[in-house]
Each structure stands twice: as C-alpha cells, then as structure tokens.
Amino acid sequence: MASTQDTLAVGISRPTQRQRTRTGRPAITFLGGAGTVTGSKFLVEACPSGVLVDCGLFQGLAPLRRRNWQTPPLDLDRLDAVVLAHAHLDPCGYLPVLARAGWHGPVYATPGTVRLAAIVLADSAHLLMEEATHANAAGWSKHRPALPFYDERDAAKALRLLRPVDFGVPIELAEGISVEFGRAGHILGSAWAHLWLTGGGISRSLVASGDLGRPVHRVLRPPQPRPDCDALLLESTYGGRDHHDEHATERLAELVCRTIGRGGSVLIPAFAVDRTEVILVELAKLARAGAIPDVPVFVDSPMALASLRVYRQALQEGWPEIRPEFADAVDPFDPGHLAELHSVEESMSVNDPRMPSIIISASGMATGGRVLHHLTHLLPDRRHTILIVGFAAAGTRARQLAAGAREIKIHGRYVPVRADVEVLDAFSAYADASELVAWATAAPTPDATYLVHGEPDGAARLADRRREDHDWCAVLPRDGERVLV
Incomplete structure (x- = not known):
C-alpha cells in the first residue's frame, strides 16, 4: 500500500537514449530475482527485440516491498512479450502494473499457468483492496489514505494479455527470439523456458529454470530434463540445503x-x-x-x-x-x-x-x-x-x-x-540443493550459470557447489546487472 502521491508516481519510465541503445549480441538484464527470492524479472534481448522472462512481485522485507513502487528500468515501447514460468505471485504478480501503464502484451504461458494466473491475480487484487480498506478503517497504515498497489481492473487488463502455449511447442516471441516450454513440476502449469536468441549474426540459447519441482511431488510428474544451452538461469530457493524427507x-x-x-x-x-x-x-x-x-x-x-x-x-x-x-x-x-x-x-x-x-x-x-x-x-x-x-x-x-x-x-x-x-x-514444492544439481548437470555444461531466485547465502552455497564439484562458471548476478549471453 502507499499514499496517493506514491500511487501517482508508479509507472514505467520512457527510455533514455542510453536505454534505447542495444548491442547486436543477445543479452540478459537482471531486474529482480537477483540476491532475493522474489521479484523475478529477467530482460532478454536479441536485437531488435526484448522479452521479459517473468514479471514478479517483490515480497518479504520492507525494502524489497518498496521496490514494487519504484519506476522499473523498463522501456515498454521496446518490450515485445512476457514469458511466465508459473502462476505464483513471484513470476506473475507485477503484470497488472504493466497493464495499467498501457502495455498490451502478449504474455505467453502454459495452459495450466493461464488458468491459475486468472485465479491468482484476481485474488491478489482483491486482497490488496481489502487490506487497504482495513488499514484505513483501523488506522494501522502510515499512509493517508492507504491505497492498494493495484486493483481488480488492473488485474483484469493483465489477464486479457495471456496467451496459452502447450509444452514442447516452439513459438516465435519476436524477431530473433523463440521459446519452448518444458515441464518444471513445481505447480500445475509450471515450466522451464528454452529460448533461442539471434542477433548481430550470433545465435545463442538460454534456459530459464523457473521454479523447479521435486521428483517426489505428491501429485505432479518430475521436471523434464534440461536441454543443452549456452547460458542457464538456475533458481536457488533451496540452494543451501536439502529437504528432510525421512519420516x-x-x-x-x-x-x-x-x-x-x-x-x-x-x-x-x-x-x-x-x-x-x-x-x-x-x-x-x-x-x-x-x-x-x-x-x-x-x-x-x-x-x-x-x-x-x-x-x-x-x-x-x-x-x-x-x-x-x-x-x-x-x-x-x-x-x-x-x-x-x-x-x-x-x-x-x-x-x-x-x-x-x-x-x-x-x-x-x-x-x-x-x-x-x-x-x-x-x-x-x-x-x-x-x-x-x-x-x-x-x-x-x-x-x-x-x-x-x-x-x-x-x-x-x-x-x-x-x-x-x-x-x-x-x-515443499521446491527442489532442494541436490535435486537442483541433478537437474542442472543432466545436460552438457553451459558457458555460464546464473544463480537467481534465492537468498544470498543459499545462492552462494549452490554456486560454490557448482564450481567445486563440476567446475562450472557459476555467477551470482547483481541486481540491475547486464550480461552478454
């Protein structure tokens, strides 16, 4: 929630000339999910196109929550599409803000994610509005008046942008960027995304793991194997520990x-x-x-x-x-x-x-x-x-x-x-450290692995494990950092 002035300030910046400039080689910019387990947003560029992989909400500590209200470094005029890993608020909870700012999509996700995102975003907007009403009535918010981060109209606009794509069906997202979804086994509809990027005469591939599920999930099949790729975005929610399944x-x-x-x-x-x-x-x-x-x-x-x-x-x-x-x-x-x-x-x-x-x-x-x-x-x-x-x-x-x-x-x-x-x-529906390693090493070693969607200690421990046991180039990206694929 925020004050009236805060709400009026929320929006998407129009690009500076520096932001409009793109190199020919495919690149990734980490706009969230770096050094934290929330707010996943990964801008993938291949000249002349740009696609956002996940569009998530920051949650948890107050400094993170306040980042939701900041103007993100996104150029809507150059954003061609969004790809969603699954329907939790972390990958999809920021979509209503894009829709409110006038972005018109499309947003690609599996059929299960489309079905569940309709439920999740509508419920999120309802709860945000309900919480603001309660805060104003009870007087426990410091904002006068307290307003919801987004409302049901914003959520409805976002839902109209969703486009279902079946697992295993490659599609072109924009010029020079294609994607294919594979089962991630985290929740119904959850997917890892295999992206092919072509720009400046260079062709590269990227796999974004999304949130990976467990081989022992009570309802869902295990994640499908990782395909070969040049760069890997690997989640690290439980990167520092294993689950205790015994008994x-x-x-x-x-x-x-x-x-x-x-x-x-x-x-x-x-x-x-x-x-x-x-x-x-x-x-x-x-x-x-x-x-x-x-x-x-x-x-x-x-x-x-x-x-x-x-x-x-x-x-x-x-x-x-x-x-x-x-x-x-x-x-x-x-x-x-x-x-x-x-x-x-x-x-x-x-x-x-x-x-x-x-x-x-x-x-x-x-x-x-x-x-x-x-x-x-x-x-x-x-x-x-x-x-x-x-x-x-x-x-x-x-x-x-x-x-x-x-x-x-x-x-x-x-x-x-x-x-x-x-x-x-x-x-837990999250793969633990050993399960993450097993999934990541089931295919040839990528040129670089970026540990995302994890708290610093867990991500660092998983990175050390990748380096020591498998001699991988394992990187903890900084928030806002841009790297070539």
Whole structure:
C-alpha cells in the first residue's frame, strides 16, 4: 500500500537514449530475482527485440516491498512479450502494473499457468483492496489514505494479455527470439523456458529454470530434463540445503495426533496453489490409514478453493503433468471431513472452534489473507499448533515463526506466540540443493550459470557447489546487472 502521491508516481519510465541503445549480441538484464527470492524479472534481448522472462512481485522485507513502487528500468515501447514460468505471485504478480501503464502484451504461458494466473491475480487484487480498506478503517497504515498497489481492473487488463502455449511447442516471441516450454513440476502449469536468441549474426540459447519441482511431488510428474544451452538461469530457493524427507509423513501424523489430543487445532499456512493440494493428499492418505483422528479439515482460502477445482479437473482430464497413479483414483484431495469455507462469516467461525480441527489457509508465508485472522486467534493458545510447510522469505511472518519469534505483528498489533510452531519442509514444492544439481548437470555444461531466485547465502552455497564439484562458471548476478549471453 502507499499514499496517493506514491500511487501517482508508479509507472514505467520512457527510455533514455542510453536505454534505447542495444548491442547486436543477445543479452540478459537482471531486474529482480537477483540476491532475493522474489521479484523475478529477467530482460532478454536479441536485437531488435526484448522479452521479459517473468514479471514478479517483490515480497518479504520492507525494502524489497518498496521496490514494487519504484519506476522499473523498463522501456515498454521496446518490450515485445512476457514469458511466465508459473502462476505464483513471484513470476506473475507485477503484470497488472504493466497493464495499467498501457502495455498490451502478449504474455505467453502454459495452459495450466493461464488458468491459475486468472485465479491468482484476481485474488491478489482483491486482497490488496481489502487490506487497504482495513488499514484505513483501523488506522494501522502510515499512509493517508492507504491505497492498494493495484486493483481488480488492473488485474483484469493483465489477464486479457495471456496467451496459452502447450509444452514442447516452439513459438516465435519476436524477431530473433523463440521459446519452448518444458515441464518444471513445481505447480500445475509450471515450466522451464528454452529460448533461442539471434542477433548481430550470433545465435545463442538460454534456459530459464523457473521454479523447479521435486521428483517426489505428491501429485505432479518430475521436471523434464534440461536441454543443452549456452547460458542457464538456475533458481536457488533451496540452494543451501536439502529437504528432510525421512519420516515426514509420520511426523505430520504425530503432531496432528498430539495437538488434537490436547484439544487444540492445527493451523497450516499454505500457498493456495499446489501446497494446499499436496497437504490435502497427505492428510487423505493418513485419514484412510486411520493414522490421524477423524476431525474436520477446513480449507479457508477462496484462491485455494478455486485452484483445487483446477487440480481436480486436471486429474479428471488426465493432463500430462499429473502422475499416472492418479488416473483412476477417487478424489485424492478429500480427507473425509473436508469443509470448504467461502464466506468471511464461515472463516471467522473456525477462529474459536467448538472441536479440534485442521485449518489450511493462505497465504503460505503469512503475508496477508485469512490466515492472519486465524494466527491472531490461535497463536496465544498453547493447545494449538502452527505448521510451516513451505519456503518462507526473509521478513515474512512465517519466517519469523519458523525462527522462534515469541511475538509477531499483525494488523498493527503484536500477538504473543504461545502455540507450538513446527516446520516440515519435506512438503515443499521446491527442489532442494541436490535435486537442483541433478537437474542442472543432466545436460552438457553451459558457458555460464546464473544463480537467481534465492537468498544470498543459499545462492552462494549452490554456486560454490557448482564450481567445486563440476567446475562450472557459476555467477551470482547483481541486481540491475547486464550480461552478454
């Protein structure tokens, strides 16, 4: 949110003469996702064309969030297309700003990403507007008035720019730039992008990994192998560590039983797209095996419920990303007493549950959404458990809870943390360090690998691993840096 003056300042700069000048050789400029796990924006140029790979929102620490309001170094008159890796806010959450500034697309993505982006961007705009209204009513924002970063009209404009492209189908984006999508296995529709660049008589190729999924994903097939390329943009979200998969299902069952046994509820802040589905699949398996008590499971997120419908459709129609074992399965997302909460009144009713329950609510990093109201009510009570099941960026409430915070600030007030806080990263949809290395090394060594979409320590550790174990040229690009491909 920002003040009126801040909002009027938001826009896309028209180019200076220096910005208009392009060398003939293909190049990449890192406009986000460098030194941070959010805000992914990679400008790929091949004279005379320019394409943006991802158009993401900065999240987490306040200095990062403020960057959303800065005028980005983008020349809309020379931006020919946008390519999206998947439908989380990091790769697509900035699109409404481009649309508001008058850019008319196109934006290319897989069919699954197009379907889910329509849900994600509409929900994001709704939450931003709702948060601004709440801030003005309660007076907890420093801005007078507090305004949403973008609204539902901006999101609708962005959605009209989306163009679906199937996996494995090469298309020309602009003169000298083509792309083909491969399965990334992170969420439904997620893709890595293989770009061919021709400029100044030079032909080069680039692979942007997007966010890679895990070979052991509960619903989706593993990522397709990386193709040969001259340059690689490799995500590094979990570049510094591996997941602890051992006994993860047993640990989930144990903490549910322990919490329910003392009369408490389990609150799971979960990304609305994919993480909610993964957790439901795991809970359903445990419920069918009699490994957890027979209690209500509430899904409290309009976006999660909308994405769940897309996942169910994908299973029914046999989309190519779905694991084959789900072909003839009964609803794998139903633990037995699944309750979908749609209205605000339904959501508020589970803040003081009459009986123990499991609540799955967005957002996964507890940066906004209905989960904040649940945290406000459940955190002060020692009977309850808060379960963190995915990556949480620095500066987010989920990261603070995972790090052992004894109080967190929600809507301008501090809330004491007395409930148990548990972390189970085995349910993450992100590839860990070993899985990233295995995917990256399955093809010939590129001339250079750029570690992006990761916090500095994790990206640096993955870069060191690439250099020491495989003698790769592994680079941590600086924000705003431009390199030749």
